[in-house]
Amino acid sequence: METLNGYNTDKFEQGLQALGLSLENEQVEQFLLYYKMLSEWNERMNLTAITDFDEVLSKHFLDSLCLVQAIPNLKGQKVLDMGTGAGFPGIPLAIAFPGLDLVMVDSVNKKLDFVRAVVEKLGLSGAVAVHGRAEDLAHEKNYRKNFDLCVSRAVADLAILAEYCLPFVKNGGMFVAYKSAEVDAECERAEKAVTLMGGEPDQVLKYTLPGTDAGRSLVCIKKKRATPRVYPRKAGKPASDPLI
Numbered sequence: 001m002e003t004l005n006g007y008n009t010d011k012f013e014q015g016l017q018a019l020g021l022s023l024e025n026e027q028v029e030q031f032l033l034y035y036k037m038l039s040e041w042n043e044r045m046n047l048t049a050i051t052d053f054d055e056v057l058s059k060h061f062l063d064s065l066c067l068v069q070a071i072p073n074l075k076g077q078k079v080l081d082m083g084t085g086a087g088f089p090g091i092p093l094a095i096a097f098p099g100l101d102l103v104m105v106d107s108v109n110k111k112l113d114f115v116r117a118v119v120e121k122l123g124l125s126g127a128v129a130v131h132g133r134a135e136d137l138a139h140e141k142n143y144r145k146n147f148d149l150c151v152s153r154a155v156a157d158l159a160i161l162a163e164y165c166l167p168f169v170k171n172g173g174m175f176v177a178y179k180s181a182e183v184d185a186e187c188e189r190a191e192k193a194v195t196l197m198g199g200e201p202d203q204v205l206k207y208t209l210p211g212t213d214a215g216r217s218l219v220c221i222k223k224k225r226a227t228p229r230v231y232p233r234k235a236g237k238p239a240s241d242p243l244i
């Protein structure tokens with residue numbers, strides 16, 4: 001593992017502590033390497049609008065790790081990150097929980113080239129990147145109702161996300177959406193879709209991003225019943241004609 005000097009990670013480590021996470025030095029170095037790769041690749045392709053070191057560590061890395069507030073026992077769970085983009089929240093979770101059984105999905109393969117390069121460079125065993133659309137993969141045998149947990153950050157409105165994500169979750173499992181502070185109206189609008197997909201609202205965890213005053217929510221939805229076979233509808237339909 002190459003070492004990266006000259007970066008001040010104090011604020012990041014305070015944030016980790018606030019989340020109850022204690023990482024080995026090697027894991028902090030994995031985060032720094034991830035930052036370095038993100039900056040380099042971002043010059044060639046559009047991966048993130050956030051490039052400042054402190055902001056990436058806060059708004060991407062810590063933000064992704066905030067999941068532990070809702071799901072403290074990630075270890076041993078089979079996790080799907082729907083619409084991972086440049087690897088959020090998947091990669092930070094895989095770094096913090098070595099060996100995490102994680103599938104990161106995106107419909108844009110170019111972004112997954114980056115995610116795969118990170119997985120390889122950081123040696124994140126257990127993490128894989130899969131190219132496809134939620135609407136298609138959710139009908140494949142190896143994906144449908146195959147995950148304990150599906151997470152998704154900044155991908156779509158909750159009503160649409162429910163149709164993308166809940167089909168992947170086993171009965172008894174959970175779907176968690178990363179959202180901003182103002183989420184109540186969106187949750188209400190999603191009630192119909194959630195119920196149709198066999199889900200049931202669990203908790204909505206509201207908090208501030210560690211080290212900032214930025215409000216965030218984790219919307220947790222429990223999978224209670226199997227999703228009817230007709231869902232998700234064909235590619236594009238959940239977004240163009242949401243179940244509201």
Ligand code: SAH
Pocket residue numbers: 082083084085086087088089105106107108111132133134135152153154155164
């Ligand atoms: N989760 C990342 C990326 C958010 S951008 C983050 O928080 O930074 C949204 C991503 O979702 C994009 O990369 C887009 O390609 C992907 N996406 C949108 N709709 C999708 C779908 N139906 N199936 C798979 N990926 C999708």
